[in-house]
Amino acid sequence: MKNYTQKIVEKYHHDKTRLMDILIAVQSEYGYISSESIALIAHELKMSDVDVEQTVSFYHFFSAQPTGKFSIFLNNSAVANMMGREEVATALEQETGIKFGQVTPDGLIGLFETSCIGMNDQEPAAIINNRIFTKLTSFRVKEIIRDIKDGKKIEELYSASFGDGANRDVSVQSVVSNNIRKIGPILDPNYKIGEAIRKITKMTPLEVIDEVKNSSVRGRGGAGFPTGLKWEFCRNAKGERKYIFCNADEGEPGTFKDRVILTELPRLLFEGMVIAGYAVGATEGILYIRYEYKYLETYLEKILEAARKKNYLGKDIMGKKGFDFDIRIQFGAGAYVCGEESALIESAEGKRGEPRDRPPFPVEKGYLEMPTIVNNVETLCSVVKVILNGAEWYRSFGTAESTGTKLLSISGDCRNPGVYEVAWGFSVNDILAMVGKSANVQAVQVGGPSGSLIGPDEFSRNLGYEDLATGGSLIIFGEHRNLLKDVVLNFMDFFIEESCGSCSTCRILPSVLRTKLLKIMNARGVQQDIEDMVNWSGFLKASRCGLGQTAANPIITSIKNFRHLYEARVQSRKEYDTGFDLTKAVIEACEVTGRVPNI
Amino acid sequence: MSKPIVATTSLAGCFGCHMSLLDIDERILDLIELVEFNKSPINDIKKFTKKCDIGLIEGGCCNSENVHVLKDFRENCKILISVGECAIMGGLPAMRNGIPIRECLEEAYLNGPSVKNNTEKIIPNDPEIPIMLDRVYPCHEVVKIDFHLPGCPPRADLIWDALVALITGSELKLPYEVVKFD
Known part of the structure; x- marks a missing residue:
C-alpha cells in the first residue's frame, strides 16, 4: 500500500491541491481509503490527518471502510423509482444476501444507494466499479450477480450490445444511450473541428468578448448569468494567472444533456474552453466532471491528446504566437453541491466542496485565488457556434431575452425520453406534444428538484429566462403518480443527503420540513402544518448557496400548485396535532421486556 | 375576579425547576395572593379538581405515564409552559436518545458493572x-406548548417575572443574561 500511495502522491508532485486526484486513485485501487492511507497521504503532503479526512468524509464515492471488490451504487432518484427501481433493489438484496449499505462477508460485493447519476432516460441504472448499467431488471440483476460470483471481470458483465454513437467507441464501450431526439445548431454533428479556433486567431480577445456579449448567450447551467459579461469581468480582473473551468458536474436530478455532449461533442466543448481562454487571457482550462461520468475518462483524455497533436491545444495554438492553452480533467467524487461554482473550485483545490462566501466572486478570486471563469458545458458549446456564425445568427433563435437554443433533458412518463435541442420560447404544452406524452400528465418538474413542480394550469408558460427558466431538466409525471410520495418526498431526501451542512438553515430545515411532510402523508397533519412549511421555508433564503436557498422548492412549489393534495390529507377537525404516536413509541420497550402494551 | 389557577408537574426532570420556583423566597407569599394552586407537588394535590389557567411542566417525556400526565395537563390547562431544558429539549435524560432502548435496559439491568444477583x-x-x-421527547413533540422558559433550571426571577407578566398581562422583560446560555 505504501508504495502505491507514495507513487500516486509523487505523480501529483506532492501538491495538496491535487488531493482529489490522489484520493480517487487510492479509492479505486483499494476500494476504500483506510486510516493508514489517510495518515500516509497527510504525511507526504505535509498536511494534518484531519485535513485529509475531512475531504474523504465529504464525498459520496470515498469510503473509510471497504466497499467490496464490486461496489454497486444503485440510483435512487424519483424517475428510477418510477421505472421499477424497487424491484431491482429487492433483487439485489436477495441475490447478494445483504442490505443496502453493507458488504458481503467475503468482501466481494457492496450495495449502496446514490443520488441521480444522469441516466434518467434509461432508468433504473446503477454504477458498478465506475461502469454504468442501465435499464436494469430483476433478471439482469440475477445475471450480473451470478457472473460476479462466478469470478467474471467487470467488462464481462456487459451484455453484447453497447449504446449508440460514441458510446461504442473503443475507449468508452458503455451500454449508455445518448437518446438524442432532436438536434439543433449545438448538437449538429456536421461542424468542422478547429474552425472556430482558427477564426479567433484573427480576432482580438475583446472582439471575441464583444461577439459573445452581442449574442446575449446566458449561462446554461440554470442561473442564466450573461456569459459575455462574466468573461469581461474576468478579463478585467487582476491576477497573474487566470483559469477557465467547465462545469460538468451535472448533479441536478433529471439532467443528463451534458453527459450527451461529453459523449458526442467533446471536441466542440474543448474548443469553447480554448475560446474562453483566449478571450480572458487564461492559459489553463479545467474540465470538472462528476465522478458518475468516470467511464468517459479514457475517451476524453484520448481526444485531448489528439487535440494537442493538431495544435488546437498547447503552445502557440494554430501558429498564433503566445496563444497558449491546455486543458486537464478534474473529477469530483459524488457531491451535488459541487455544481455550485465556488464549491466546485474548492473541490478542485482538493477540499470539501463547500460553497464560498461571495463576494469575491470567482471572476475576481477563484481557483487558487486567481480570476476564474466557470461555465456550463452547454454554454461553452453555444459560444463556439456564436463565434462561427456570428451573434446576429445566434440571436435569430429563441426570444429577445432568451437567445439561442436549449438542450432539454426529458424523462419520466413520456414515450421518448432523451435530449432535445429546441429554441427558447416554446411552451410546456409544445414540449409535451413533442416528446409524446404517454398518459394524462398530472405535473411537470421543471429544472429539477431546485426548480418547480407545475400543473396543467401552467403548461402554457414558455421556457425562457423571462418566464419559466430552466437548466434543462423536465420530468413528466402521469396522473397515476403519487406526487407527494414519489416526487416531493424523494426530492426532500435528496436535499437532505446533499446538503454540505455548512449553513444551519440548510442542514436543519429540510429535515424539519420532511418530518412535517411525512406527518401530513400519514394523515396526522393539520392546516397549520401547511402554513408552517410555507413560512419556515423562508429562512432558507439565508443559506450561502443555491442548494440551500432552493432546498424547500419541492415543498413550496407543490403547495403552491397542488395545495389540494396537502389539504385532502390534513385533519379538518383538529387545530393542532404534534403527530406523536404513543403506541409506536412503546413498541421497542415492550419487545425488550416482553410486556403487552397497556397504555 | 377570581384568582388564576396554576398547576405544576415534574415529568422526566430532577425537580430542580420546582426548587427554582421555591427560590423566589418570600415572594411565594405574594404568589399565593396572586394565584390559586391546583394539582401540584407543591401542595400535593394529586388530581385536577378544576380547570386551570396555567400549567407549568418540568421535564420531558421518557415513559408512558409522562405522556398521560402531560396530556391531562393539556386538557385541563388553558396555557402550558415548558419550564427548563428537559421540558424544552429533553435535557439530560435525552442523552440516551442516541442509544437503542434495548441497549439501555440491558445495560441497566443485565450487563452493567453495578448489576448483582x-x-x-x-x-x-x-x-x-x-x-x-423509544426516546425522550420534549413536551412540544407530544402536545401543544404555548411558552418556553429556558434555563437549567430557569432562574427563580425568570419564573417569577414570567408568571407575573402572564397574570397581569404585561410584557416580559428578557435581559441578555436570561437568553444567553454559554
Whole structure:
C-alpha cells in the first residue's frame, strides 16, 4: 500500500491541491481509503490527518471502510423509482444476501444507494466499479450477480450490445444511450473541428468578448448569468494567472444533456474552453466532471491528446504566437453541491466542496485565488457556434431575452425520453406534444428538484429566462403518480443527503420540513402544518448557496400548485396535532421486556 | 375576579425547576395572593379538581405515564409552559436518545458493572410500571406548548417575572443574561 500511495502522491508532485486526484486513485485501487492511507497521504503532503479526512468524509464515492471488490451504487432518484427501481433493489438484496449499505462477508460485493447519476432516460441504472448499467431488471440483476460470483471481470458483465454513437467507441464501450431526439445548431454533428479556433486567431480577445456579449448567450447551467459579461469581468480582473473551468458536474436530478455532449461533442466543448481562454487571457482550462461520468475518462483524455497533436491545444495554438492553452480533467467524487461554482473550485483545490462566501466572486478570486471563469458545458458549446456564425445568427433563435437554443433533458412518463435541442420560447404544452406524452400528465418538474413542480394550469408558460427558466431538466409525471410520495418526498431526501451542512438553515430545515411532510402523508397533519412549511421555508433564503436557498422548492412549489393534495390529507377537525404516536413509541420497550402494551 | 389557577408537574426532570420556583423566597407569599394552586407537588394535590389557567411542566417525556400526565395537563390547562431544558429539549435524560432502548435496559439491568444477583436475567416488567418510550421527547413533540422558559433550571426571577407578566398581562422583560446560555 505504501508504495502505491507514495507513487500516486509523487505523480501529483506532492501538491495538496491535487488531493482529489490522489484520493480517487487510492479509492479505486483499494476500494476504500483506510486510516493508514489517510495518515500516509497527510504525511507526504505535509498536511494534518484531519485535513485529509475531512475531504474523504465529504464525498459520496470515498469510503473509510471497504466497499467490496464490486461496489454497486444503485440510483435512487424519483424517475428510477418510477421505472421499477424497487424491484431491482429487492433483487439485489436477495441475490447478494445483504442490505443496502453493507458488504458481503467475503468482501466481494457492496450495495449502496446514490443520488441521480444522469441516466434518467434509461432508468433504473446503477454504477458498478465506475461502469454504468442501465435499464436494469430483476433478471439482469440475477445475471450480473451470478457472473460476479462466478469470478467474471467487470467488462464481462456487459451484455453484447453497447449504446449508440460514441458510446461504442473503443475507449468508452458503455451500454449508455445518448437518446438524442432532436438536434439543433449545438448538437449538429456536421461542424468542422478547429474552425472556430482558427477564426479567433484573427480576432482580438475583446472582439471575441464583444461577439459573445452581442449574442446575449446566458449561462446554461440554470442561473442564466450573461456569459459575455462574466468573461469581461474576468478579463478585467487582476491576477497573474487566470483559469477557465467547465462545469460538468451535472448533479441536478433529471439532467443528463451534458453527459450527451461529453459523449458526442467533446471536441466542440474543448474548443469553447480554448475560446474562453483566449478571450480572458487564461492559459489553463479545467474540465470538472462528476465522478458518475468516470467511464468517459479514457475517451476524453484520448481526444485531448489528439487535440494537442493538431495544435488546437498547447503552445502557440494554430501558429498564433503566445496563444497558449491546455486543458486537464478534474473529477469530483459524488457531491451535488459541487455544481455550485465556488464549491466546485474548492473541490478542485482538493477540499470539501463547500460553497464560498461571495463576494469575491470567482471572476475576481477563484481557483487558487486567481480570476476564474466557470461555465456550463452547454454554454461553452453555444459560444463556439456564436463565434462561427456570428451573434446576429445566434440571436435569430429563441426570444429577445432568451437567445439561442436549449438542450432539454426529458424523462419520466413520456414515450421518448432523451435530449432535445429546441429554441427558447416554446411552451410546456409544445414540449409535451413533442416528446409524446404517454398518459394524462398530472405535473411537470421543471429544472429539477431546485426548480418547480407545475400543473396543467401552467403548461402554457414558455421556457425562457423571462418566464419559466430552466437548466434543462423536465420530468413528466402521469396522473397515476403519487406526487407527494414519489416526487416531493424523494426530492426532500435528496436535499437532505446533499446538503454540505455548512449553513444551519440548510442542514436543519429540510429535515424539519420532511418530518412535517411525512406527518401530513400519514394523515396526522393539520392546516397549520401547511402554513408552517410555507413560512419556515423562508429562512432558507439565508443559506450561502443555491442548494440551500432552493432546498424547500419541492415543498413550496407543490403547495403552491397542488395545495389540494396537502389539504385532502390534513385533519379538518383538529387545530393542532404534534403527530406523536404513543403506541409506536412503546413498541421497542415492550419487545425488550416482553410486556403487552397497556397504555 | 377570581384568582388564576396554576398547576405544576415534574415529568422526566430532577425537580430542580420546582426548587427554582421555591427560590423566589418570600415572594411565594405574594404568589399565593396572586394565584390559586391546583394539582401540584407543591401542595400535593394529586388530581385536577378544576380547570386551570396555567400549567407549568418540568421535564420531558421518557415513559408512558409522562405522556398521560402531560396530556391531562393539556386538557385541563388553558396555557402550558415548558419550564427548563428537559421540558424544552429533553435535557439530560435525552442523552440516551442516541442509544437503542434495548441497549439501555440491558445495560441497566443485565450487563452493567453495578448489576448483582439478577440471576434470572429479568428486566422489570410489572404491568404497574410505566413503559419506557423509544426516546425522550420534549413536551412540544407530544402536545401543544404555548411558552418556553429556558434555563437549567430557569432562574427563580425568570419564573417569577414570567408568571407575573402572564397574570397581569404585561410584557416580559428578557435581559441578555436570561437568553444567553454559554
